Amino acid sequence: MKKTISSFLLVSAISSTAIAQENNPEKGCIKVNIGNVRSSEGFVGVALFLAKDGFPDKTERAIEGKRVQAGEHCMVMFENVPYGSYAVSVLHDENGNGKMDKTFIGIPKEGFGTSNNPKIRMGPPSFSESRFELDNKPVTLNITMNYLNERSIQKQQ
Incomplete structure (x- = not known):
């Protein structure tokens, strides 16, 4: 009888834990540091994507x-x-219009960056290049802004 009660309590405890985990999924914190912002004009927008x-x-x-x-x-x-x-993904929206401004041929006029700081090629970085895992430890990302127009070239010289 004692063994039956112990088994019942063990099964109940395991079931309760599983239900609690389903109702209260594990969560963490993501800290995003953004560097190389070329001016204090406008704002920096940061977006978190799951897919x-x-x-x-x-x-x-x-x-x-x-x-x-x-x-x-x-x-x-x-x-x-x-x-x-x-x-x-990060955008330095210098004029505050809420979108990435581009040249007539599609080159970004404003700063941008993504997690993992992938190399900038033709077209935007992919999700897989920028992907990271959030698990039992807080994540700190250090994202460097990229500027592709003349103002950024002049600033670097």
Whole structure:
């Protein structure tokens, strides 16, 4: 009888733990440090994506977005994020119009960056190049802004 009660309590405890985990998924924190912001004009928008759909520039498809006043270095925190695979995109919206401005041939006029700082090629970085894992430890990302127009070339000289 004693063994039966112990077995019942053990099964009940395991079941309760499984139900609690389903109802309260594990969550973590993502800290995003943004460097090489060329001016304090406008704001820096940061978007957190769970999938490649919309990444990096369709921010309405991001699971969360934040924006901060532009400065040489900026920081954004995403808290209570369920564990999983993510990618982050960043835009320095210097004129504050809420979108990436481009030249007539499609080259970005404003700064941008993504998690993992992948090499800039023809076209935007992919979700897989920018993907990172959030698990039991907080994640800190250091993203360097990229500027592809003349103003950024003049600044670097």
